[in-house]
Amino acid sequence: MTYTQLAVLGVLAAVLVDTVLLRTWLLRRRTYWTAYAIVLFFQLVTNGIFTGLDIVRYDPDAILGPRIAFAPVEDLLFGWAMITTTLSTWTWLGRRGLRT
Amino acid sequence: MRHLTYLAVLAGCLLGTLPLEIGLRTRVYARWRRWLLALAPTVVVFVIWDLYAIARGHWTYDRAQLTGILLPGGLPLDELLFFVVTPTCAILAFEAVRAVRGWEVGDE
Numbered sequence: 001m002t003y004t005q006l007a008v009l010g011v012l013a014a015v016l017v018d019t020v021l022l023r024t025w026l027l028r029r030r031t032y033w034t035a036y037a038i039v040l041f042f043q044l045v046t047n048g049i050f051t052g053l054d055i056v057r058y059d060p061d062a063i064l065g066p067r068i069a070f071a072p073v074e075d076l077l078f079g080w081a082m083i084t085t086t087l088s089t090w091t092w093l094g095r096r097g098l099r100t
Numbered sequence: 101m102r103h104l105t106y107l108a109v110l111a112g113c114l115l116g117t118l119p120l121e122i123g124l125r126t127r128v129y130a131r132w133r134r135w136l137l138a139l140a141p142t143v144v145v146f147v148i149w150d151l152y153a154i155a156r157g158h159w160t161y162d163r164a165q166l167t168g169i170l171l172p173g174g175l176p177l178d179e180l181l182f183f184v185v186t187p188t189c190a191i192l193a194f195e196a197v198r199a200v201r202g203w204e205v206g207d208e
Contacts, residue, residue: 002158003153003158003159006149006152006153010149024206024207025206026205026206029203029204029205029206030201030203031194031197031198031201031203031204031205032194032205034197034201035190035193035194035196035197038193038196038197039189039190039193042113042116042189043186046109046112046113049109050106050109053105053162053165054162054165055105055106055161055162055165055166056159056160056161056162057159057160057161057162058158058159059157059158059159059160062153062156062157062158062159063158078149079186082142082146082183082186082187082190083186083187083190085141085142085145086138086139086142086187086190086191087190087191087194089137089138089141089142090134090135090138090191090194091205091206091207092207093134093137093138093207094134094207095206095207098131098133098134098137099131099134100131100132100133100134
């Protein structure tokens, strides 16, 4: 599979984790979207450094092509899936009573 | 020193978000069991993704800007740390928004 296909799958999986698997439904929470907006800004900065300095290079055949702040658009999907999965798990653990 | 470039970016992320834990009392590191358990699935899944992407050549790393320490499968140590640092910063941002705005998130 290409990075593009995996990134779309990652987003779908993250949505399922939040809504069906853990049922945390952060996708309906203002706290989540506000936090994501903040994280997105800093992701563009750090992703820009990683790709701008050529620390990471992408195979042109594995991505669509469009880039934002040097990074392929797929990175935004990758990051969103990673952050959403983490925050859903964090919230789920709290709901289950893990508070330490 | 160039081999520490990647690590320096990660360190910047941790240092930049540290005031949230102290100033806003996000209590993410303080609740270290919950913090580590929240990271675990993310680290496992995204390391597998990364290993697949490395094997398929989706992306490559500039060895000169990494520590040079490679884990099984050719995973750079720097990259493993990325999967710890980024989710940690996200949780800190999440708890910071909660601390400031007080909106419910469903675990109250």
